[in-house]
Amino acid sequence: MLQPIPKVQDEPHTDKRVVSKINGADILVKALRDQGVDTVFGYPGGAVLPIYDAIFKQNDIRHILVRQEGGAVHAAEGYARSTGKVGVVLVTSGPGATNAVTGLADALLDSIPVVCFTGQVPTHLIGNDAFQECDTTGITRPCTKHNYLVKDADKLARTIHEAFHVARSGRPGPVVIDIPKDVQLTPGEYVSPAQVTHKTYQPKTMPELDAIERAVELIADAQRPIFYTGGGIINSGSKASESLRKFARMTGYPVTSTLMGLGAYPASDPQFLGMLGMHGTYEANLAMHGCDVMINLGARFDDRVTGKLSEFSPNSKKIHVDIDASSINKTIVVDIPIVGDVGVAIEQMIKVWEKKKHSANKAALAKWWAQINEWRAKKCLAYKKSDTIIKPQYALERLRDLTKGVETFITTEVGQHQMWAAQFLHFDEPNHWMTSGGLGTMGYGLPAAIGVQLAHPGKLVIDVAGEASILMNIQEMSTAVQYRLPVKIFILNNQWMGMVRQWQELIHGGRYSESYTAALPDFVKLAEAFGGVGLRAKTPAELDGVIKQMMAVNDRPCIVDVCVDEKENCYPMIPSGRAHNEMILNSDQDISSKTPDEGLVLV
Amino acid sequence: MTDQIPQVIQRHVFSVIVDDEAGVLARVVGLFSGRGYNIDSLTVANVNKEQGISRITIVSSAVPQILEQIEAQLNRLVPVRKVVDLTSTGPMLERETALLKVNSTGEKRIEALRIADVFHAKTIDATLQSFIFEFSGTNEEINNFVELITPLGLIEVVRSGVVGIARGSKAIF
Ligand SMILES: Cc1ncc(C[n+]2csc(CCOP(=O)(O)OP(=O)(O)O)c2C)c(N)n1
Ligand SMILES: [Mg+2]
Numbered sequence: 001m002l003q004p005i006p007k008v009q010d011e012p013h014t015d016k017r018v019v020s021k022i023n024g025a026d027i028l029v030k031a032l033r034d035q036g037v038d039t040v041f042g043y044p045g046g047a048v049l050p051i052y053d054a055i056f057k058q059n060d061i062r063h064i065l066v067r068q069e070g071g072a073v074h075a076a077e078g079y080a081r082s083t084g085k086v087g088v089v090l091v092t093s094g095p096g097a098t099n100a101v102t103g104l105a106d107a108l109l110d111s112i113p114v115v116c117f118t119g120q121v122p123t124h125l126i127g128n129d130a131f132q133e134c135d136t137t138g139i140t141r142p143c144t145k146h147n148y149l150v151k152d153a154d155k156l157a158r159t160i161h162e163a164f165h166v167a168r169s170g171r172p173g174p175v176v177i178d179i180p181k182d183v184q185l186t187p188g189e190y191v192s193p194a195q196v197t198h199k200t201y202q203p204k205t206m207p208e209l210d211a212i213e214r215a216v217e218l219i220a221d222a223q224r225p226i227f228y229t230g231g232g233i234i235n236s237g238s239k240a241s242e243s244l245r246k247f248a249r250m251t252g253y254p255v256t257s258t259l260m261g262l263g264a265y266p267a268s269d270p271q272f273l274g275m276l277g278m279h280g281t282y283e284a285n286l287a288m289h290g291c292d293v294m295i296n297l298g299a300r301f302d303d304r305v306t307g308k309l310s311e312f313s314p315n316s317k318k319i320h321v322d323i324d325a326s327s328i329n330k331t332i333v334v335d336i337p338i339v340g341d342v343g344v345a346i347e348q349m350i351k352v353w354e355k356k357k358h359s360a361n362k363a364a365l366a367k368w369w370a371q372i373n374e375w376r377a378k379k380c381l382a383y384k385k386s387d388t389i390i391k392p393q394y395a396l397e398r399l400r401d402l403t404k405g406v407e408t409f410i411t412t413e414v415g416q417h418q419m420w421a422a423q424f425l426h427f428d429e430p431n432h433w434m435t436s437g438g439l440g441t442m443g444y445g446l447p448a449a450i451g452v453q454l455a456h457p458g459k460l461v462i463d464v465a466g467e468a469s470i471l472m473n474i475q476e477m478s479t480a481v482q483y484r485l486p487v488k489i490f491i492l493n494n495q496w497m498g499m500v501r502q503w504q505e506l507i508h509g510g511r512y513s514e515s516y517t518a519a520l521p522d523f524v525k526l527a528e529a530f531g532g533v534g535l536r537a538k539t540p541a542e543l544d545g546v547i548k549q550m551m552a553v554n555d556r557p558c559i560v561d562v563c564v565d566e567k568e569n570c571y572p573m574i575p576s577g578r579a580h581n582e583m584i585l586n587s588d589q590d591i592s593s594k595t596p597d598e599g600l601v602l603v
Numbered sequence: 604m605t606d607q608i609p610q611v612i613q614r615h616v617f618s619v620i621v622d623d624e625a626g627v628l629a630r631v632v633g634l635f636s637g638r639g640y641n642i643d644s645l646t647v648a649n650v651n652k653e654q655g656i657s658r659i660t661i662v663s664s665a666v667p668q669i670l671e672q673i674e675a676q677l678n679r680l681v682p683v684r685k686v687v688d689l690t691s692t693g694p695m696l697e698r699e700t701a702l703l704k705v706n707s708t709g710e711k712r713i714e715a716l717r718i719a720d721v722f723h724a725k726t727i728d729a730t731l732q733s734f735i736f737e738f739s740g741t742n743e744e745i746n747n748f749v750e751l752i753t754p755l756g757l758i759e760v761v762r763s764g765v766v767g768i769a770r771g772s773k774a775i776f
Contacts (some may be wrong), residue, residue: 137626142637147679149625198623200684264713326675329668 017459022188024153024179025054028117031160033060034193037088039079039454040064041072045092047119050184064483067475069096071447072173073103074473078451081434082409084237085451086167087451089116091336094132097178098139102441103173105143109438110260111235113172115163116144122182123151136178145173151180153188161196170203171324172235203323207340207348215295215319216352222293223364225253225373228276231260231437232298232323232342234430240343241265241430244297248349251360252371256284256300260437267426273372274381277305278574279419282380283372285572288313289580290371296320298342302330302438303602311579321345380572380585381423389487390540392417392492392564396424396464399490402547408460409452411435413445413469416498416570421464443472449487450480460488460551467493467561468517468565477530480557488550489559491523491591493567502569507576507595527559536561576602610666614643615690616697616767618674619659619774622682623649630680631659640673641665644699644742646764656684656776660766662742687775689767697767700739703749706732707756715755722748 002462022030028051032040041064044052055063068071069091087107091100107114137149146166150159156179160446163175164466219225227248233240241264248255248271254275255265265272274281276288285461288294294316298306301320309331312375319333320327321342338345351489383393410425411434412418418435427433434452436444445463463470470491480487500515527534533553537546537560550560574583577599617676621627628647635642644662649655663673670688679687703724705715713733719726719736722744728735733756738748742765749760769775 138629140627141630142633147626171679201681324679326672326679327673329677330675333668 001283021153021189023050023187024156024184025050026419027153027156027190028160028179028184029054029058029061030190031157031193032088035086035161035164037061037086038510040088040090041066041069041075041079041451043069043072043096045096045119045502047093047096047121047181048090048117048184050181051090051117051119051179052328063090064450065479066447066450067478068473069099069176070102070443071450071473071476071479073100073107073116074441074444075113075476076114076116077103077107077444078411078448079446080112080114080432080451081234082431082452083455084431085417086113086115086164089114091116091118092132093119093121093136093523094134097134097136101139101143102296102439103321104140104176106439106441106444107174108143108145110171110436111231112174113167114174115160115167116174116176118176118178119184120178120180123180124132124182126180136176140176143174144176145171147176147178149178149180150183153183153186156183156188157191158590160194161191162198163210164193164217165196165198166201166340169201170205174362186294204339205323205341205344207321207338208347209346209348211336211338212345212348213352215338216349216356216358218293218317218319218336219251219295219349220353220356220358221361222253222306224287224290224292224363224368225251225365226287226291226294227253227255228258228288228294228296228299229255229261229264230258230297230299232321233261233264236298236341236343238430240298240341240346241344243350247346247353249443250350250353250477252365253295253360254287254369256288257331258270258302258305258437259435259511261299262422263427263430266428268428271472273376274289275422277302278307279423279570279572280305281423282378282572282585283375285574285580285583286375287372291316294318296322296334297346298322301330303331306332307574307582310579313580332445339554362525378585382467383568386565387540390537390543390562390564392494392562392568393424393544394540395490395492395562395564396420396539399462399464399547400425402544402551402582403460403462406460406551408432408462409434409449409456411445411448411452411461411463413463413465414442414499414567415466416494416502417464417466417492418501419570420492425464442466446470446473446487446489447479450476450483450485451535453480453485453487454483461486462488462490465489465491466498467491467495467520467523468497471521477527477559478533481531484555485557486554487557488553489557490550491559492564493520493523493561494524494564494568495520498566498567498568505569507600523559523561527557530557532557532559534559534561536563538563607749612664612666613670613690614662614664615670615688616695616765617661617663617677618687618689618767618775619661619677619683621657621659621680622684623655624659624682627657627680628733630661630682631661631677634676634680635661635663638672638676640669643692644764647765660764662765685776687769689769692769694770695767696770697741697765698716698739699745699765700737700741700763701745701749702727702737702761703738703752703757705734705736705752705756706758708732711755715752718748718751718755
């Protein structure tokens with residue numbers, strides 16, 4: 001399988017102009033080291049053997065062997081999202097690359113910086129339908145921020161440094177570097193990151209001061225303001241979260257957050273209204289609907305957030321800060337667009353606010369808060385408690401209370417459990433909540449938790465899972481066991497694809513087409529078979545004990561099978577195609593009559 | 604509160620300056636197909652070998668909000684150096700070249716030649732039964748020419764697609 005390694009040029013003795021060259025695989029490892037990479041998630045194969053050989057010969061970069069390439073990308077996402085660094089992936093050609101595609105699309109939609117190296121068949125075989133050949137750059141073009149095929153070893157180092165720059169700059173995202181096997185074995189010139197600046201890609205991060213000033217004017221004049229914050233604040237870095245907190249306190253205005261932005265503003269703060277959107281809180285959605293000034297900080301008016309576009313917050317002036325100009329006026333036309341880094345923008349807003357000695361309109365604000373508190377009093381997240389059956393919401397409340405005071409990182413799969421986790425687990429710090437928001441990828445949570453745990457050894461990392469989702473990447477249990485990672489998999493086992501069942505119940509006449517998993521594994525035995533710990537809670541009385549047992553496991557993964565009420569639905573809910581003020585609070589209200597025909601086509 | 608921009612479809616000409624690297628055209632075309640934008644016409648050619656720069660001219664018809672999106676989305680592509688919406692920026696010139704093969708005899712053949720002459724089309728190939736005319740003009744002028752010559756034996760047309768440039772003394776790049 002291996003080709004003869006071309007002779008590396010001898011060190012030059014006399015001619016100073018000759019630069020020493022190392023082969024492509026060694027260039028890659030050196031470039032990673034110079035980029036400050038300490039961990040690579042990957043899976044070997046024929047087209048990357050020279051790179052694995054180079055990894056074998058060094059100790060600076062730790063390679064984590066996943067069990068499926070899709071797991072590698074999600075693990076890198078978890079690592080990236082919880083550290084603010086770029087996540088790195090290494091996979092082979094053909095099936096290795098295609099398995100990585102879901103993760104790349106996930107990272108693109110959630111703006112997660114990832115650099116993914118894919119092996120490729122040797123240059124002279126490209127286009128020949130060679131063994132394990134696929135058009136990797138073609139396949140990944142629409143699901144990456146950028147990608148490269150490197151055909152010349154002399155350009156490899158430069159390309160890698162550029163790729164890291166592209167992945168982390170502006171709106172972050174995944175970048176693929178496809179490296180033919182012969183390039184990995186050919187000597188090339190190494191250049192350091194300092195020697196490389198991208199010739200054209202320099203995204204604008206400084207907002208226009210003039211727009212900031214107009215925005216602050218509008219903010220100061222507001223009677224019914226709201227901060228609508230998103231994942232951009234997390235991406236901007238912890239300073240952006242600090243600035244947001246400061247600005248919110250200075251103004252006294254209410255704050256809501258998207259799914260991706262949770263943690264940027266502390267959930268425990270009284271100014272926080274909870275998450276907004278399809279399964280957001282009543283108070284957050286009605287405040288969005290009724291506000292007169294909306295301050296969008298690093299969110300993108302996603303369809304899960306806006307509901308029916310034509311009735312979205314009809315009476316507000318809108319400010320939108322986004323580092324990606326294409327996010328502005330894409331679906332919602334705004335009054336004051338601000339292109340730039342959201343952290344910088346908030347800092348500037350604070351400066352202008354202070355300089356102009358602004359203060360909030362006390363009387364109007366008091367009235368607004370009175371209104372909001374009325375909405376809050378609805379207690380939209382209330383659910384029917386039970387002594388006999390575990391309600392999923394109750395399980396999460398217990399998890400929240402028993403982990404209080406312990407630094408905890410939460411990842412999720414996709415479904416009802418994900419929405420309940422967003423509603424019931426309270427996040428007070430950024431980078432502690434990792435979920436697949438944009439793509440909604442079942443199977444994200446376990447590998448992401450592995451990435452998080454590797455970046456934060458000794459910390460509590462929990463994947464809040466559904467029994468259907470967890471089976472999509474269950475093989476990564478084996479990875480967790482290999483590296484003695486004590487990730488916790490907290491399965492809210494309702495035996496159904498709950499979110500699918502909920503939609504079928506509410507808008508498809510209760511025809512439960514293929515949403516029941518008839519042959520689930522015994523998750524306790526499954527955990528044990530992998531070499532982890534398996535626990536089960538069947539009654540509310542057992543729950544606390546099981547959670548404590550789970551938290552005590554510190555040297556291997558632990559699956560907790562929480563048998564929850566299979567009929568529970570996730571509320572509140574804005575039916576598809578409806579506006580914020582048409583939310584449904586509980587099962588007493590009929591959704592099918594509230595879902596307009598045009599809503600049926602929406603997802 | 605913000606008035607939504609009126610939903611009238613407009614035809615705009617974009618100039619896109621790109622690094623001349625592998626896959627750049629696929630990125631641009633993929634962006635249009637992936638996001639469901641129209642391409643009325645697309646041309647591309649290298650315009651500066653030394654600096655490795657190509658210039659793409661794209662004509663697209665859409666409502667103003669989408670036209671704004673097209674510009675912003677093109678700007679996101681890493682190898683794109685500059686995007687100019689020539690139609691919005693100011694007075695501009697656009698040209699397209701068409702080659703038309705006309706097969707006819709007798710009266711029709713004479714009439715075809717006469718029409719070509721009126722339009723200042725060049726005759727670049729001739730046989731006893733056919734002509735090939737070369738005609739440059741705006742998209743609309745070519746449409747008119749094609750319309751007139753069609754009943755006179757037009758059997759084949761090839762069009763280059765539109766290229767555009769802003770009027771005046773300033774270069775866009
Ligand atoms: C890869 C993938 N396939 C299909 C879906 C559609 N989907 C969304 S939620 C869901 C059900 C998830 O079930 P489970 O993991 O048990 O979570 P629950 O809703 O029951 O909490 C499905 C099938 C998806 N999001 N991702
Ligand atoms: Mg389920």
